[in-house]
Amino acid sequence: MKRQRTVKQAFSAAGIGLHSGSKVTVNFRPAPADTGIIYTRTDLNPPVSIKCEPEAVRDTQLCTALVNMDGVRISTVEHLTAALSALGIDNLYIDVNAPEVPVMDGSAQPFIYLFEAVGVQDLPEPKRYLRVARKVRVEDGDKWAELNPSAGGFQLDLTIDFNHPAMERELQHFAFNFTGRGFASELSRARTFCFMRDVEYMHAHNLALGGSLENAVVLDDYRVVNPDGLRYPNEFVKHKMLDAIGDLYMSGHSILGSFKAYKTGHKLNNMLLRAFLSDAQNYELISWSDERADERAETFEFIDARSTELA
Template sequence: MQHLQYTIKTPISASGIGLHSGKEVKIDLYPAEKNTGIIFRRIDISPPVEIYVTPDKVGETALCTTLVEKDIKISTIEHLMSAIFGMGIDNLRIDINSSEVPILDGSASIFIFLLQSAGIKVLDEPKKFVRILKEIEVKRDNGSWAKLSPYEGFKLTFKIEFDYLKKNEDREFSVDFTSTSYLKEMSRARTFGFLKDAEYLKQKNLALGGSVNNAVIIDDDKGVINDGGLRYQNELVKHKVLDAVGDLFVLKYPIIGLFQGYKSGHALNNLLLRKLLNEADAWETVSFNMQSQLPINYINSKVS
């Protein structure tokens, strides 16, 4: 007997503002059959348009991860995808009535709550993972890079560079999901932005729904202007790891390996997955029997 796939037990809904569109959005999460993967469905279009989440469906990566099917888009999927990973869910259908997933509080925590409220159902099919067999790396001219390496578990290390951050411990973060809880370590880390960039972004029709209610806002002189400050001392870099988890789960299967990133973002993360898939000797698909512990420590959930 092997570890089995998960979906949710009952449908559940949520509504909120799109971070970039500023529009009210509703999503409905539904159970899905074994081996389905994650499917988004634009139900505001007739007939509805389905987009299966795979690396080649990521068509835009400016400030968020966007799925594209011809001229149909669904953006800002990374926080929800990160939460789905954290819960160990393999199969899910997501109906959405707009082109952007709601930002909610800017983290993955409300999505986690929704999934927990829906409950977890076990499906009669082995859970699949992608094990990294050799190092894969992508780089940019600005010095940013992202890398996947063999590791018997799922570990991420990340470093960011902002003048605002003075201490190394605020710039770097490492987490090993072989033994560490996604819920405790990073689910509440919010997206962030700098006040000086707000006007420029809005002129570009971006961040129209951004506020202190759904993002950490930083002023060059005053620092973090949100009431209550940061949720974690290193919340900014933790959020970048939260994003990376969501971006990597676009692969469909959880990764067994080490991810390292330096100033990486949605574009490099997706480029890394595409390069991985193009090198057949760099990975393999595996499952695990029930006598062995899973290499990823998912959020404890009641399953049936």
């Protein structure tokens, strides 16, 4: 039986905020079962908490933000959420002293590294999964995304379509059978990417003050500008898949089913998740204590951080 998880002990990390360019500190604390993932803005008086759930997600120009009823926001949550998905962490308190989570290197790898070093803690209660019961599809122009029932754990198949000399056609499709370890090795290091013209626009409008070649792949009209190049030959599509994994984990539950998408992004992924959860016929919430427990969830291997040696 797989159990719900949290982090083994409280710890903190610091980094640069993408929006402000200032140093941001984030504290992670263990949470009991069935808490979910709760962000708290400790820079506000009194502090404001926002639960990570699909209805709170807003896609902004730069990142994914969680926004509450009063308009209080916490930005740049998407890569951390993707890392939590791979670690199998479903309960956690995350305190930030700014309106954003540090951008780190623009990928999920620094979060994986930190959580592996500190360790995760299994809780007594069984883990719950969202099993796709029937097809759900959303479209936006020529872009689309869908969830389908499947015989395995969680499969992803994603295609991007950029017409750019640095993005070869055959490197714009990727299929992946989700495991935590596979996420860590195949996807977690893929960085966010943007175009030089967007960077110029954003800086002219005082946006993304913390954005740099340290936390994004930047493309000009012909090539990758970063002196060290790419981390994977297909880093672009892999980052889009990392994003999708984070976006689909905004429910706080791993999905049993297959995800397929064309030219998708945060906005469409969130539309898909909301459409999926809007009708109880679309899914089943299953766990091991359940009669409907499913051996297919056995294929779901999360990162076993407890066995990881400190480097």
